[in-house]
Amino acid sequence: MRRCDACRNRSEGGASEGRPGDDRDPLINSPIILQEEPHENRNFSCGICTMFPSCISLLPRRNEPRPPRPGQAPVVLNVYDMYWTNWYTAGAGVGVFHSGVQVHGSEWAYGGHPYAFTGVFEITPRDERELGEQFRFRQSVHIGYTDFSEEEVRRLVTELGKQFRGDRYHLMNNNCNHFTSAFCLALCDHDIPSWVNRLAYVSSCVPFLQRCLPKEWLTPAALQHSLAAHSRSSSPNTPQ
Template sequence: MFSNSITCNLPFSCMTVARDSGSEELLPGKGSLEPVLLNVYDMYKINEYTSNIGLGVFHSGVEVYNTEYAYGGHQYPFTGIFEINPRDEKELGDQFKFRQTIHIGYTDFTEEDVKRIVNELGKEFRGDRYHLMNNNCNHFSGAFTKILCGQDIPPWVNRLAYFSSWVPFLERCLPKEWLTPMALQHSLSHIQDSVSEPSTPY
């Protein structure tokens, strides 16, 4: 869940769109609001087996300003948040299959604000703090959308977290690449390469 220790040094300016029966959608003018979308992916290799018992295993990312932000696990004490092109399942890896996009709300944070929020969230959603039950990709998505537009993600997207509390060994059974998607592995490789390169003297 989203830690109360995370603070955002930005004015809280998130909005949702209300709809009255018989009235038009209320949208403040001139494109001032940016849609906040949740992209959901099937981890279809296991869903073939678990769908019979009503349990879907899903990965999610939040799309805003034409960038999708998601979270995965790794062994290092820095952010596990990474970016991909929206709905690009190939960037995530072979075991991910795009399922659907859910419109969560609207935000009037600027693109620069969003990047600052992501950096701040990275302090909580570190790679080495990934946990299938209480700090997974869907927990990140929910924390992020709450900040952006005051709305959580649908509960069914994170049902595995509740189920895993009854099956504590489940996380150990999942392949490592499910916890560290391919796009995040690429990000880690770039970070490690930049750290290993000798600094150029001035």
């Protein structure tokens, strides 16, 4: 029976291809992954596919990323482990993750503090040392491309900072991954993978969990430095 190209590719080599963009499996080998595009089952001429539609689900779903248009910049999600138990629980799609958005050579993230101003801070992309000792870089996920210039991105960060204030940090509904989700949607209309923030939904069953988290998880080292600089700049000048 004659088979379509999709089925032939599947049988010849597709079975060995990984699915690094799958939200259900964050334990991947590649440090940079691409989100998969929805699989479209159109224009199949294969008799097997017609007789057995379930084989469509076995076809490789990964598409090559579209090249950026002139002036566009890549938007990348950098994900970090925050606790050693991730090595045992991440395979089940649940882990304690921190994330930041990398665009135009900077990485932006969000943390909590007790003051009524922005909790958004900037670090060198993928530099776990700027976050703190307990953070471990896990992987980068290519989200899409943005038309925003670097100056426009910084203005957007300022606007988002009004919503993501330090004193409004909440583990279940306003954490670092909620910020990266809102930021990515604003930049390129694409959301982050669902597994990155799944703990927020799980923790809704344990209301007191946020009070048990170490301060370093809520206020990373880079944010603490930002707070110190803000405190110095806002304090009145001492007469010389």
